[in-house]
Amino acid sequence: MRALVAARAREPIAPAWGDGPWPLAEPFRVGDVEIPNRVALAPLAGIGNRPFREQARRHGAGLVVSEMVAAHGIRHGNVRTRGMLEVGAGENPVSIQVFGGDPAVMAEAARVVEDAGADIVDINMGCPVPKIMKTGAGAALLADPARGAAVVRAMADAVRIPVSVKMRRGIRPDGTDPAESARRFADAGAALIAVHPRAAADEYAGTADHSISARVVAAVDVPVLISGDITDAASAREALEMTGAAGVMIGRAALGNPWTLGAIARGEADPRPLPAEVLDEHIAFCGDIAVLMGTDRACHYLRKFHSWYLAGRGIPDAEIHALLEDASYDRAMARLRALRAQVGASGWAAA
């Protein structure tokens, strides 16, 4: 049975990609930076910290992008903000995403990001949160592509590492033309564009319309990564066929499932890791988070991750609910270790 599970996990999607090799396994370049494959971990606010990114790289993402970091916080030397710029030893290539609307402040942030060891500095042009947009940052830059381009230019002039843009289609579906905006950003010096083709006003409603992404791909001669509703190799293939993009970005599908990143990069069906593998991965992740933020913060922070990792993986629901109630990090870890002992070395519940 175990052999069967393993065999299924390695099953290629047939036909993988016409007669040729699976295109997402190929390296590509962003400026001078070589990216070993074409699957990137999407920027995820409140989630894409160093341990999460390291895990994604270990599991096969070719590029990892940080959670968004405030350019103003960097300028003011905010301790927590500066901590978000820390790059791990095994992470590169890594992109750090910053948000802000002022070209000079963003240029200063780009220099700090470069000094922190990032390979790419990314600009958030998609955040739909009103508090952020009100400051002229995030998706607000799409309503004013001239200022967006000025931000790109200021940053590209300030650093040697490539500057990239992560954009939505606009603030509203009928707003500025995303293909035209992308062209302006590339002309201003963006070496990579990532596009999530929903409008900011639509947040996550409906499905991502990658015919919009295709127009962005056609408009620029820098690589474009497409983001939105890509959950496995099959949906990646469909979106690539529709757009001709350089690669894909994976967000929500990677929550609790870092295994999917490598599977998509190899053109394999979504893997089904055994409960023991899932628990080992999750226990190690919890430990890294506790080191990063201390056990008090980690206890609360990790609650959403318990469900993401463990639900639907053969772990009893009652145990998952109990983890969400555990009042301390140590208690939750003791419960996870006890579960791990129960599933045994083979991954199947001990008789």
Ligand SMILES: Cc1cc2nc3c(=O)[nH]c(=O)nc-3n(C[C@H](O)[C@H](O)[C@H](O)COP(=O)(O)O)c2cc1C
């Ligand atoms: C919880 C969450 C946080 C996000 N944070 C960011 C962010 O900080 N910067 C950004 O550019 N996009 C952010 N996004 C958008 C994702 O990067 C991605 O474009 C979007 O989720 C669509 O991809 P998916 O369907 O693979 O999740 C976030 C999305 C989610 C769900």
